[in-house]
Amino acid sequence: MKSFVVYSLIGLVLLVAIAGVRCDCDDEKAPDESGLTHFFKNLGCKVNQGAKDVADAAKPFADKIGEGAKDFGSSVAQKYDEFKHKLTDEASTTPKAPVAYDAPTEKVPLAPIGGSPPPAL
Template sequence: MKSFVVCSLIGLVLLVAAGQVRAECDDTKSPEDSDIGHFFKNLGCKFNQGAKEVVEATKPYAEKIGEGAKEFGSSVAHKYDELKHKLTEELSTTPKVPVAYDAPTEKVLLAPIGGPSTPAP
């Protein structure tokens, strides 16, 4: 799923970047273009066409992944609802056990920490 998101973002960036290059692809060099400028314009046009082909090729896979994610999400939600209802039914049917020690507690003195005091020899 992560790879699909990354590929989608890359494709989107490529389409936006390629959209800034002129829309029509022609192999003829205009007189005001330099060789390098013509090369990059032609490369951008080919890049734009390739990105469009990639988008068209990945649409079926994206739809299949989306459908699978919806099915998985609905099955997880269904299992959660079943478990939630099961737990709430069990809690409502179990009798409450009374507390065994309801009587007040009494205080007990503790032994001194140092133990019995004996003089040192």
């Protein structure tokens, strides 16, 4: 658990350091701000700018994945329509004649309810 916290803090520091290079945040401290408030406000600005940079870098990949998903979805829908029409066309061309059952029926006597005990061996 301690290592997770340490690695998280190191990752946060690296993120702030990387995002701080291109950050357009206001580095001036307002007279009514404490040092801690200014630190967290500046940190939030740098993290926000870093997230925007990551989103801009990932946008081409996300667009490509989205286009692939659209193509896949439309091809699946097209195959479904073809299959559905094939099944409905086959069903409409097959004649539906009533099945005639001309076999004689037989009455089968039921076994007695009480039954007899099984024979002794």
